[in-house]
Amino acid sequence: MDLTDTPDLAYDVFSRTCPSRGTLEHVTGRWGALTLSALAAPEGSLRFNELRRRVDGVSEKMLSQTLQALERDGLVHRDAQPTNPPRVDYELTPLGREVAERLLALIHFVEGRMDEVLGARERYDVTRGCR
Amino acid sequence: MDLTDTPDLAYDVFSRTCPSRGTLEHVTGRWGALTLSALAAPEGSLRFNELRRRVDGVSEKMLSQTLQALERDGLVHRDAQPTNPPRVDYELTPLGREVAERLLALIHFVEGRMDEVLGARERYDVTRGCR
Numbered sequence: 001m002d003l004t005d006t007p008d009l010a011y012d013v014f015s016r017t018c019p020s021r022g023t024l025e026h027v028t029g030r031w032g033a034l035t036l037s038a039l040a041a042p043e044g045s046l047r048f049n050e051l052r053r054r055v056d057g058v059s060e061k062m063l064s065q066t067l068q069a070l071e072r073d074g075l076v077h078r079d080a081q082p083t084n085p086p087r088v089d090y091e092l093t094p095l096g097r098e099v100a101e102r103l104l105a106l107i108h109f110v111e112g113r114m115d116e117v118l119g120a121r122e123r124y125d126v127t128r129g130c131r
Numbered sequence: 132m133d134l135t136d137t138p139d140l141a142y143d144v145f146s147r148t149c150p151s152r153g154t155l156e157h158v159t160g161r162w163g164a165l166t167l168s169a170l171a172a173p174e175g176s177l178r179f180n181e182l183r184r185r186v187d188g189v190s191e192k193m194l195s196q197t198l199q200a201l202e203r204d205g206l207v208h209r210d211a212q213p214t215n216p217p218r219v220d221y222e223l224t225p226l227g228r229e230v231a232e233r234l235l236a237l238i239h240f241v242e243g244r245m246d247e248v249l250g251a252r253e254r255y256d257v258t259r260g261c262r
Contacts, residue, residue: 011242014165016188020245024238028159034145057147074251095247102237107155109233111142114151116226120205 023073027099031058031066036092037107039076040100045091075099154204158230162189162197167223168238170207171231176222206230 011020026032038054039046046054052063067090070076075096081087092100110117142151157163169185170177177185183194198221201207206227212218223231241248 011245013238013242014169014185014187019249020242023245023248024164024241025161027237027241028164030156033155033159038145054145056145072252072255073248074255075248095244095251098244099237099240102233102240106158106230106233106237107144109230110155110158111144111151113226113229114142114154117154117204117206118150120226121203124203124205 026066026069026073027075027103029066031055031062032070033103033107034058035063035066035070036075036096036100036103039090039092040097040104045079045089047087047089051090070096157197157200157204158206158234160197162186162193163201164234164238165189166194166197166201167206167227167231167234170221170223171228171235176210176220178218178220182221201227 012018013021013024015021027036034055035051035058038051041054048063048067051067052058052060055063058066067076067078071078074093077091077093077096079089079091081089143149144152144155146152158167165186166182166189169182172185179194179198182198183189183191186194189197198207198209202209205224208222208224208227210220210222212220
């Protein structure tokens with residue numbers, strides 16, 4: 001793995017002023033990652049409250065802010081029907097779907113290796129037990 | 132992309148009490164993602180100050196906390212030589228390298244599509260210009 005194989009050197013998340021760092025944070029942030037993953041489910045589109053149930057622990061305010069950032073970045077499409085009460089659905093854009101696929105590859109890998117991670121934590125905590 | 136193809140259903144980041152959610156946050160957090168990516172560079176191992184220069188914007192305290200969480204999760208190996216002054220090197224473990232590869236696939240994808248993201252932001256901001 002070589003960092004120099006970056007496909008587009010115009011953007012670099014290592015630079016604190018590069019806008020790609022902000023987008024990476026929207027994608028990988030505490031709630032952004034789970035929101036994108038939930039929207040990658042086969043259902044395709046989800047209503048706000050369905051999303052809130054799926055993303056266990058998120059507040060209404062945080063989910064709303066997360067969806068707004070992802071919509072602004074062109075990763076999520078918000079569809080509001082002028083019914084009464086209004087019906088609002090969220091779904092991934094084609095770009096959002098591509099991002100979510102890569103994110104899910106990472107998430108599934110981490111989930112699949114948690115036994116190793118928990119073993120490492122145990123060893124770490126034991127060797128520092130005298131602190 | 133189907134969420135049900137999770138390789139190990141014992142762990143689920145969607146559950147707020149699952150330890151995999153914590154590990155995902157160490158891996159994808161603001162500084163965790165950049166630290167793992169920096170350590171994936173061909174140099175192999177980096178000293179604390181080299182890492183700090185590479186991860187533009189991180190404070191000494193945050194980098195130290197980030198490295199400790201990644202070491203505890205078994206993703207980063209810390210090697211302290213008993214020299215004077217002590218020399219401390221950080222490198223990815225084999226598991227950390229596999230995580231970093233998936234993370235870099237996501238980062239490089241986002242960097243490569245930033246023109247689209249910035250275009251989406253412009254359109255979003257224009258249509259909400261009256262706010």
